[in-house]
Amino acid sequence: MTTQTTPEAADITALREALVNTLRQQGDIRSDRVADAFRAVPRHIFAPQASLAEAYADDAVITKTNDRGHPLSSVSAPWVQARMLELSGLGPGMRALELGSGGYNAALLAEVVGENGEVVSVDIDPEVTDRASRLLAQTGYNDRVTVRCTDGTYGAGEPAPDGGFDAIVVTAQAPDIPPAWTAQLARSGRLVVPLSFRGIHQVFSFAHEDGHLVSRGQTRCGFVGMQGDNRHGGHAIDLSDGDLRLGLNDDQQADGAALRTALASGQRSTIWTGVALRGNEGVLPSLDLWLVSTLSPCARVYASSRGVERGLSGWTIAAAATWEGGTLAYLTIRPEADGFELGVHAYGPDREGLAARLADRIRAWDDGGYRGTVEPVARVYPAGTPDDQLAPGQVIDNRYSRLVIALS
Template identity: 40%
Template sequence: MSLKIEDPAVLRAAMVAALRDEGLITSDRVAAAMNTVPRQAFAPGEPLARVYETHTTLAPKIGADGRQTSVVSASHIQAIQLEQAAIEPGMNVLEVGSGGYNAALLTELVGPGGSVTTVDIDADIVARARSGLRTAGYDRVNVVLADAEYGAPAFAPFDRIIATVGAFDIPPAWLDQLTAPGRIVVPLRFAAITRLIAFDRTLDSPVLTASNYRLGSFVAMQGAGAASEQMVAISPDIALRLDPQSTATFHVSALRRALHGTAIERWSGTPFDMPDELELFLLSSGVDVPMLHAAQRAVDQGVVNRTVRLGTPAIIRGGSLAYRIKRENGEMVSGYETGVVAHGPDAELVADELLGLIREWAGHHYRRGAARISYHPGTADASNVTGWHATKRHGSLAVSWS
């Protein structure tokens, strides 16, 4: 008979052990911080067992449109960010997006000689963060009600800036308030996806280079830094998602006809593995590659494969399109093989184009961390930025492959 555990210390230890087993906590200092801070203080009313689950968000706030505007991130995401940040004792750290718990973890990492500032645009969230920090005994955190697009200049400069909200760009104020050398850990939106990127600034260049990146999903930034991706509806249940800055156009009626016509399948002979890495490669290698999304009803009706439910890159040429799928294949190292579904009058051509990219990735970049990501601040003309790039409000993001 299993016993219901009500001891937070026991649950914390189990959470940390699970995160270590998953390879998400890799340092003793992050483990010690997560073993110390009482997570339940920042999610009052939540069941203790839920509070210490590793992949569960807590204390959501829902906006007028029904979407979440704030959550306490799942502990596995917080562990990833803390490891990416590589915080040392004595550092001055800015957190963008409050919740309280993460600021407490940061306080443990910087120690008595360091300082932590957390900023949020929502007065309710700021009040909740202050209350949780006070309850947990972390009164020395600077909790600021402000638009984080402008940082927290009164407490700058910062050795680390950690954003816990999805950002569409890196605001100039963050760079103005970041030391050199310094690091920004940010869930950056580009190519209609999010990657949690650790960007390093050096003394000799304004360009930020990524030391590592991970998959992650975050509530979008509000205020002056807010942006909305473009959604191009193909049907009530199927749409294309693109960056706000994209100027791509699509033959919607032709694509709708194509999706309801006969499809072809082609198989690559390469493993279906690390789909997030392949996704990033496809989006940063093709021309105007959008993300194809579908509601469950379109899957149930057989209009699209189930892989489209959560979004997948699509090659679109005129009234034809292709996207990747998978099937079981015991000869593949992953147990699955990557394939392609294509629709439309040029289905063979778009299928071949997508298969070529899939095989290129499998042959040359089939590993974690193969992308080289850099951010070029203040680059109005991105023509001198090599490789694939996306021009943003305050700079350009570039992706190339090693």
């Protein structure tokens, strides 16, 4: 007997196959197991508000926003889901915990771990868990995925299976690694988490090593922010009538009054580095990671469009900054023939010295051949670990953990 496929079913199969091909070509999918998962799960069912083309595009579909229009929940972009699945090291029969639900990624996880595996998917938002449960039932994954409404800061919300989860996949931007994540991770497991530090968003895959976690792989991507007890802290200092702000982590301080006075004086040193930034080269993330791994203190300034009009900065992109007392130096750009040139603006009593130091760092990144190739090692120690037990690197002190970032 032959089965007739409706044109729509054929379209959907073709769209899904095209997505797999794109993700393979981009290097996001590396294994047949992950490719088969993307082939099997009907992404459009988990994104009913999107057209078929949108559901199978390599882009996120926003499913919930707050009253200011900021995304609270989404079906994440396929490329990052594929990379995170690859980073998780999951395979048949393994146990996975997803923190930040929606349904689609949980179904992908269920495909990867197979009939003998186990998937727990939790979300802090009951609207999201209700929706995920309904869509997982509609697609037949409800007996392979356990959905729970709880604050993922504390892990699975119930005791982890004996021996822990083989992978914990966090799908909201986390500022910190709470103890439950380390405790619920199997000895040989992987914690895949989009981590924010010093204004940078980087997905790391962590493994246990000698009482702490060490990164074994990474990729660059931003997610919607975590809510609950592991939500983002940090604070911003207004430096010039709201047109230039310095964003700091909770373990950083700066003398806002002195820096505002420096900006208000209008006295500035600028150094153009001779280092080019070309069109679509996409090297800024590598410069950001290099600076955060080698420069202390390091944070980011944010210029508004009016700040750019006022000449405070050449761009509205978050720019690496360093400071000392009442002196601040930060990255800027100016257009040149086929792209931009990186430079440094500095205000304050030691503006020439600090501008020169930051400009030297930028040239060292360029001369050292780091364009596009920076993958720092991140280590996570429990809060309170003494300094002499930390690996060398830049230390970021969070509420639950001490994060150490180093070039190798």
